[in-house]
Amino acid sequence: MAISKNDGPAITISSLTKLYNVPRQKQKRSAIRDLNLTVPNGEIFGFLGPNGAGKTTTIKILLNFITATSGHAEIFGVSSEDDNARQPIGYVPEQPYFPKFLTTLEVVKAHGSLSGFGFGSSKVQAEDVLKDLGMYDHRHTPLSKLSKGMTQRVAVATALVGDPQLLILDEPSSGLDPVGRKELRDLLLSLKARGKTIFLSSHLLSEMEAICDRVAVLSSGRLVGEGRPADIVQDSDKAIVLIGGLAQLDTLWRQDAAALNAEYKLDGPNVRFTVDGEAAYPLISRLIGHGGALISVTPERETLEDAFLRLVEQDLAA
Amino acid sequence: MINVFRHLTTLAGITMLEGARKQIFHVLMLFAMTLIVIATLLGFLDHNIQMKVIKDLVCVAILVSSCLISITLSVSGLPQELELRTVYPVMAKPIKRWEFVVGKYLGTVGTVTIGMLIMLAAFCGILLAYSGHVSAGVFMVMPFLLLEACIVAAIGVMLSTFCSTPLAWFLTVFVFMIGAFKFQLSEFLAAKDHSVVGKVVEAVGYQVLPNLECFNFKDSLVHDIPVSGIYLLQTGLYGFVYTVAVLTLASLAFAQKEF
Numbered sequence: 064m065a066i067s068k069n070d071g072p073a074i075t076i077s078s079l080t081k082l083y084n085v086p087r088q089k090q091k092r093s094a095i096r097d098l099n100l101t102v103p104n105g106e107i108f109g110f111l112g113p114n115g116a117g118k119t120t121t122i123k124i125l126l127n128f129i130t131a132t133s134g135h136a137e138i139f140g141v142s143s144e145d146d147n148a149r150q151p152i153g154y155v156p157e158q159p160y161f162p163k164f165l166t167t168l169e170v171v172k173a174h175g176s177l178s179g180f181g182f183g184s185s186k187v188q189a190e191d192v193l194k195d196l197g198m199y200d201h202r203h204t205p206l207s208k209l210s211k212g213m214t215q216r217v218a219v220a221t222a223l224v225g226d227p228q229l230l231i232l233d234e235p236s237s238g239l240d241p242v243g244r245k246e247l248r249d250l251l252l253s254l255k256a257r258g259k260t261i262f263l264s265s266h267l268l269s270e271m272e273a274i275c276d277r278v279a280v281l282s283s284g285r286l287v288g289e290g291r292p293a294d295i296v297q298d299s300d301k302a303i304v305l306i307g308g309l310a311q312l313d314t315l316w317r318q319d320a321a322a323l324n325a326e327y328k329l330d331g332p333n334v335r336f337t338v339d340g341e342a343a344y345p346l347i348s349r350l351i352g353h354g355g356a357l358i359s360v361t362p363e364r365e366t367l368e369d370a371f372l373r374l375v376e377q378d379l380a381a
Numbered sequence: 382m383i384n385v386f387r388h389l390t391t392l393a394g395i396t397m398l399e400g401a402r403k404q405i406f407h408v409l410m411l412f413a414m415t416l417i418v419i420a421t422l423l424g425f426l427d428h429n430i431q432m433k434v435i436k437d438l439v440c441v442a443i444l445v446s447s448c449l450i451s452i453t454l455s456v457s458g459l460p461q462e463l464e465l466r467t468v469y470p471v472m473a474k475p476i477k478r479w480e481f482v483v484g485k486y487l488g489t490v491g492t493v494t495i496g497m498l499i500m501l502a503a504f505c506g507i508l509l510a511y512s513g514h515v516s517a518g519v520f521m522v523m524p525f526l527l528l529e530a531c532i533v534a535a536i537g538v539m540l541s542t543f544c545s546t547p548l549a550w551f552l553t554v555f556v557f558m559i560g561a562f563k564f565q566l567s568e569f570l571a572a573k574d575h576s577v578v579g580k581v582v583e584a585v586g587y588q589v590l591p592n593l594e595c596f597n598f599k600d601s602l603v604h605d606i607p608v609s610g611i612y613l614l615q616t617g618l619y620g621f622v623y624t625v626a627v628l629t630l631a632s633l634a635f636a637q638k639e640f
Contacts, residue, residue: 126473129639146477154473160465164402165395176391177474179384221470231473 071140073229073260074102074125078134081120081284094120095284098134102262102277104228107255109271109292110264111371112281118264119157121281122233125262126154138229150179153222157233157264159214161221163207167198170206171220178225185224192220197246211238219247229260236267248274272367280371282378288370296370301363302343304336306355319349333358388480389487392471396488400454401495409453410496413446417503432512433603439507440522440599443500447530448557451493455537456549458485463640472640479632486538486628493530497523518602521613528620529596533557535624536591539631542638559586560593591623 079098082091095117102108112118123129125136125143141148161170168189175185193199196216206214215238222230230251236244244267251261251274265271271278272292280288280295288295304325309316316334320327323346325338334355338346340362347357365373400406420438424431459482462468472481501523508515536556540549559566570583595616601608 126469128469128472146475148475149473150475152473154470156466156469156473158466159470160467161470162395162399162467164399169395169398173391173395174470174474176387177471177476179387179475181387218470222473225474 071104072101073104073139074100074108074262075137075140076100076121076125076134077136079121079124079131079136080133081117081124081129082132093284095124095131098281098284098286100279100286100289102260104139104260105255105258106276107251107261107263107274109275109278110262110281111268111271111278112264113375115283116281117284118281119233120284122154122231122262122264125231126152151228153225153227153230155215155218155222155230155232155235158237159218161206161214161217164205166203166205167193167209167217167220168202170217171224174221175224178227180225188224188226189220192224195223195250196220212240212243215239216243219250227259229262230254231262233264234266235263236265236270244270268366268368268371278367280374282375285378287378288374292367295374296365296367297373299363299365300340301337302340303359303361303363304338304343304347304350305330305333305358305360306336306347306350307333307358308354308356309334309350310354313353316350316353316355319353320346323349337363384475385480388476389484392476392481392484393487393491396458396485397491397495400489400492403454405453406450406492406496409446409450410499412449413442413496413500414503416442416446417500417507421507432508435507435511436603437599439504440526440602443497443504443523444526444529444597444599446500447493447497447526448533450496451489451530451534452537452550452553452557454489454492455486455534456541456553457546458489459538459541459635460546460549463638468640478636478638482538482542482632482635483628486535486631489534489538490531493534494527497527497530516602516605518598518605521608522598522602525596525598525613525616525620528617529593532560532591532593532596532620532624532627535627535631539627539634542631542634556590557593560591561597562594563587563590563592564594592619596620 076098079095081094083094085092098117098121110118110121120129124131125138126149127143127146130144136143138148139151171189171193172185175188176182180188190199190202193202196219198213198216198220201209201213206217209217215235219235222232235247239247248270251263255261263271263275275292277291278289278295279286317327320336323338323342325336325342325346327334327336336346343360347360351357417439420442421435423438424435426434462485468481501519504519505515508519533553533556537549537553540552544552567583567587570579598608600606
């Protein structure tokens with residue numbers, strides 16, 4: 064079946080539910096409940112959620128490792144239960160393992176062949192990908208001799224070797240050092256620039272915020288938030304005021320801060336105030352009156368991590 | 382069709398490479414060589430029928446060793462892939478479940494073939510050293526010993542799709558033993574048990590379990606008895622059909638698996 068990669072979304076998930084039998088119990092446990100999700104083509108899509116939220120279960124259904132109890136998922140318009148749906152997919156599992164008696168090149172080359180390349184071209188493809196990932200010098204090294212970070216790179220290589228349109232990455236930064244993480248981030252951005260779609264499940268929320276076009280937050284198997292990172296985070300009407308030069312033992316500025324409901328925190332020689340936006344100017348005036356010097360005023364902004372924790376806590380409370 | 386061929390050869394290739402590099406394969410090959418040496422030494426006990434005894438015992442040593450290798454590798458292949466999660470990156474490619482099962486099986490057969498070729502070389506070396514020639518019968522016996530090991534490997538793969546590795550190992554050894562003495566066992570049971578239930582169980586067992594005895598042509602090698610081409614063809618066809626049937630069951634079982 065021909066797969067059109069340019070039209071329509073890369074992933075469409077409709078009313079997806081997965082129930083598991085619990086031993087010695089009549090009731091089934093739900094891993095995912097009525098999940099609806101659309102991943103546009105050509106974007107980096109972040110898939111967030113605490114452990115046990117159902118992220119890996121969703122990915123396993125997309126890859127047809129497990130079957131959904133109800134609902135369905137499509138990859139470029141093809142049902143995920145069709146083996147052809149995996150043609151445009153490259154997948155990096157969480158904590159990847161490979162046959163330890165094989166070498167890096169043997170494994171990556173085999174994945175190239177399984178992706179549809181001929182034996183000759185899969186070797187060329189494998190070598191190119193290993194060069195891109197800085198693993199070419201280790202091409203003849205048995206996988207049992209590689210470090211965790213290197214094994215992770217091999218996993219990325221096996222995913223990239225077929226030149227897939229859609230990359231599904233489950234915690235790809237796991238095991239990578241900061242340099243490796245930056246290289247992976249740059250790689251993902253370059254893949255996006257080439258029009259690839261990246262479906263990224265990760266716990267590193269600061270990285271997700273930096274590179275994702277859209278994110279979805281999953282909690283207890285349900286979607287609790289979806290949109291662009293800027294849409295997920297809540298606007299705040301508070302301001303952060305950083306003041307230097309205040310005598311730290313002085314009680315007068317503390318009284319002024321309390322009068323304007325400003326929270327403060329000592330930050331080295333400076334003091335960091337969090338105050339309602341409209342009270343910021345009066346606070347600054349009073350603090351300057353106490354000998355303080357204004358260093359900066361910034362609007363308080365919720366990070367993606369704050370938003371993630373808020374959404375998950377709201378869901379758990381509900 | 383090209384894709385199916387490519388998938389099968391790729392999976393078989395990496396499975397064979399991995400199998401041939403595994404320590405357990407090297408240990409079993411050492412065991413096989415030890416058995417062949419012991420069989421050769423035992424042949425010297427009787428100088429009159431020295432070559433007959435050597436041929437007989439070495440064939441038994443090759444059969445036992447190759448079946449032990451095929452059982453050990455076949456029962457651990459699929460469960461190990463699932464347990465170590467090496468199955469994930471492979472099954473994320475556009476391959477079918479049955480291709481994975483058959484590819485793994487062919488790889489195991491490839492490793493067993495490597496082992497048998499080494500044993501054949503040793504056998505030929507012994508024959509050349511003591512009789513100065515290698516009879517053509519050797520090259521008729523060995524493919525059927527390999528076919529027997531292939532059937533045993535298919536049973537191992539099939540059992541490993543729904544049994545734990547140790548249980549699959551014991552069950553496969555059990556089936557191998559019954560299959561190797563099926564005819565004698567059937568006659569023994571027929572003489573002992575006259576109940577209807579016993580007869581039904583025996584009849585079903587007789588049809589379902591493989592007849593591994595028919596692959597054993599060592600007597601014709603030892604005593605230089607000619608075997609008709611038709612019989613060889615029928616035996617080969619029986620082995621092929623039985624293997625395909627068992628692998629079909631294994632593929633159906635693996636297709637239902639969630640991992």
